[in-house]
Amino acid sequence: xxxxxxxxxxxxxxxxxxxxxxxxxxxxxxxxxxxxxxxxxxxxxxxxxxxxxxxxxxxxxxxxxxxxxxxxxxxxxxxxxxxxxxxxxxxxxxxxxxxxxxxxxxxxxxxxxxxxxxxxxxxxxxxxxxxxxxxxxxxxxxxxxxxxxxxxxxxxxxxxxxxxxxxxxxxxxxxxxxxxxxxxxxxxxxxxxxxxxxxxxxxxxxxxxxxxxxxxxxxxxxxxxxxxxxxxxxxxxxxxxxxxxxxxxxxxxxxxxxxxxxxxxxxxxxxxxxxxxxxxxxxxxxxxxxxxxxxxxxxxxxxxxxxxxxxxxxxxxxxxxx
Amino acid sequence: xxxxxxxxxxxxxxxxxxxxxxxxxxxxxxxxxxxxxxxxxxxxxxxxxxxxxxxxxxxxxxxxxxxxxxxxxxxxxxxxxxxxxxxxxxxxxxxxxxxxxxxxxxxxxxxxxxxxxxxxxxxxxxxxxxxxxxxxxxxxxxxxxxxxxxxxxxxxxxxxxxxxxxxxxxxxxxxxxxxxxxxxxxxxxxxxxxxxxxxxxxxxxxxxxxxxxxxxxxxxxxxxxxxxxxxxxxxxxxxxxxxxxxxxxxxxxxxxxxxxx
Numbered sequence: 001x002x003x004x005x006x007x008x009x010x011x012x013x014x015x016x017x018x019x020x021x022x023x024x025x026x027x028x029x030x031x032x033x034x035x036x037x038x039x040x041x042x043x044x045x046x047x048x049x050x051x052x053x054x055x056x057x058x059x060x061x062x063x064x065x066x067x068x069x070x071x072x073x074x075x076x077x078x079x080x081x082x083x084x085x086x087x088x089x090x091x092x093x094x095x096x097x098x099x100x101x102x103x104x105x106x107x108x109x110x111x112x113x114x115x116x117x118x119x120x121x122x123x124x125x126x127x128x129x130x131x132x133x134x135x136x137x138x139x140x141x142x143x144x145x146x147x148x149x150x151x152x153x154x155x156x157x158x159x160x161x162x163x164x165x166x167x168x169x170x171x172x173x174x175x176x177x178x179x180x181x182x183x184x185x186x187x188x189x190x191x192x193x194x195x196x197x198x199x200x201x202x203x204x205x206x207x208x209x210x211x212x213x214x215x216x217x218x219x220x221x222x223x224x225x226x227x228x229x230x231x232x233x234x235x236x237x238x239x240x241x242x243x244x245x246x247x248x249x250x251x252x253x254x255x256x257x258x259x260x261x262x263x264x265x266x267x268x269x270x271x272x273x274x275x276x277x278x279x280x281x282x283x284x285x286x287x288x289x290x291x292x293x294x295x296x297x298x299x300x301x302x303x304x305x306x307x308x309x310x311x312x313x314x315x316x317x318x319x320x321x322x
Numbered sequence: 323x324x325x326x327x328x329x330x331x332x333x334x335x336x337x338x339x340x341x342x343x344x345x346x347x348x349x350x351x352x353x354x355x356x357x358x359x360x361x362x363x364x365x366x367x368x369x370x371x372x373x374x375x376x377x378x379x380x381x382x383x384x385x386x387x388x389x390x391x392x393x394x395x396x397x398x399x400x401x402x403x404x405x406x407x408x409x410x411x412x413x414x415x416x417x418x419x420x421x422x423x424x425x426x427x428x429x430x431x432x433x434x435x436x437x438x439x440x441x442x443x444x445x446x447x448x449x450x451x452x453x454x455x456x457x458x459x460x461x462x463x464x465x466x467x468x469x470x471x472x473x474x475x476x477x478x479x480x481x482x483x484x485x486x487x488x489x490x491x492x493x494x495x496x497x498x499x500x501x502x503x504x505x506x507x508x509x510x511x512x513x514x515x516x517x518x519x520x521x522x523x524x525x526x527x528x529x530x531x532x533x534x535x536x537x538x539x540x541x542x543x544x545x546x547x548x549x550x551x552x553x554x555x556x557x558x559x560x561x562x563x564x565x566x567x568x569x570x571x572x573x574x575x576x577x578x579x580x581x582x583x
Binding site: 139148183185271289294298299300311312316 | 360449454463490502562577
């Protein structure tokens with residue numbers, strides 16, 4: 001019998017997040033995908049969710065989910081879990097869904113696997129693929145009966161759209177608990193950055209400790225701008241306070257898969273490699289010829305980023321102008 | 323206010339490649355240098371600065387781990403935390419995120435906290451599932467991915483990092499707050515701090531002290547199992563050259579060859 005896989009769909013400005021649609025496509029490959037969508041625009045997006053793989057969509061079109069983080073969604077999914085026993089709850093790894101997953105796991109004693117890059121059923125047992133460090137791939141499973149939660153790594157799956165495919169819709173009316181309306185969003189601020197976003201850029205130029213100091217990061221920004229790409233950073237320099245968290249590429253930050261990734265002054269810590277190894281072409285500049293980054297490059301340069309970066313930016317501009 | 327910060331000791335992420343033991347299927351901790359998670363240094367610093375701003379408050383570091391964790395906790399005390407509580411018990415080995423949250427929540431429940439701080443995630447496991455679990459077990463709201471925190475009376479207001487910017491989010495206290503990495507500069511312990519840390523109260527608890535059954539935690543209580551450990555396929559090695567002054571040209575040639583310009 002086909003397994004039922006639930007996907008909690010995140011809405012961004014009232015529309016399904018791309019990451020949720022990717023996960024929905026994977027769920028449809030694994031079994032019978034059912035989406036749960038919560039928020040004032042929930043009903044309007046149900047047809048879209050059908051096209052991206054949902055056979056059924058549970059909707060609760062209430063604005064409480066737009067204003068109050070985490071707790072109302074945890075209440076509603078927990079209530080649904082009392083009525084149905086899906087084989088799996090599959091979630092994209094995003095800020096909001098991670099918060100929801102952590103509480104669902106604790107409230108319902110579920111079992112949870114994070115950072116999955118693939119999943120498959122072997123008979124009744126779900127096998128979850130999780131990269132660990134740079135060397136290993138772990139296969140994990142839930143030994144107990146009951147619904148488990150799996151959070152998937154960003155960009156692990158592509159979009160699967162079947163135009164015209166429709167989903168059955170079930171409108172649910174869970175009781176909303178006033179005590180769960182505690183974490184209130186007062187204000188949303190979008191920070192406009194020039195050029196493409198880190199996740200969507202086809203070229204990413206990232207800097208690490210080898211830049212020496214925060215003031216040298218402009219060299220990264222200038223090369224990124226010349227190539228029409230986005231600047232990124234390692235956790236080390238984000239932790240050091242040089243740049244905000246939004247710049248971080250790596251297992252904990254953003255996973256990027258650009259056509260071209262240029263790593264500048266980055267040694268290649270495992271956590272960073274995890275976030276960029278999927279890039280099509282990788283170029284690295286680093287002083288230390290033994291730096292682990294050189295094991296994943298297409299072209300590596302042993303040299304000083306502070307010397308080479310300005311030369312490269314000039315050269316790129318010159319050749320682009322020709 | 324009664325303030326708490328949950329911390330973790332991990333293999334030094336700057337010197338070791340984390341390895342899995344093929345027999346126990348756990349993280350290898352022997353023969354590697356263990357440090358206070360660098361992310362926690364930033365979180366502890368945020369908590370210390372709030373404690374000092376609010377005044378008349380106490381900050382306690384809480385952790386779960388083997389006895390070696392004492393060292394990481396001493397560092398938290400040297401940075402400025404007022405006291406430390408460590409849960410250590412052989413039965414805790416192999417605990418998953420949920421069990422870890424259960425144990426830390428059991429400590430915190432007895433303490434009746436006003437504010438609990440955690441890093442968004444640890445630098446070794448990266449699950450990021452412990453703080454939300456603690457909040458759920460304590461029945462408290464969680465304010466997550468904070469890069470700025472303001473306490474106004476019995477309310478906390480944070481700037482919460484999002485994919486595209488930030489949100490301003492508020493909640494009543496008590497609450498659990500998680501700190502986005504890199505948002506607060508880490509305090510370096512002074513010699514005076516290091517000496518003073520030795521005199522600060524340090525409590526060590528076992529599972530029995532918390533009334534938790536060994537079967538609920540550790541490997542026995544884990545809801546996930548590692549079935550197999552495999553090797554990643556290595557990417558074919560590319561060309562590595564030494565800069566002789568023409569590296570910028572070489573890179574530009576490479577970009578042109580693959581139509582990346």
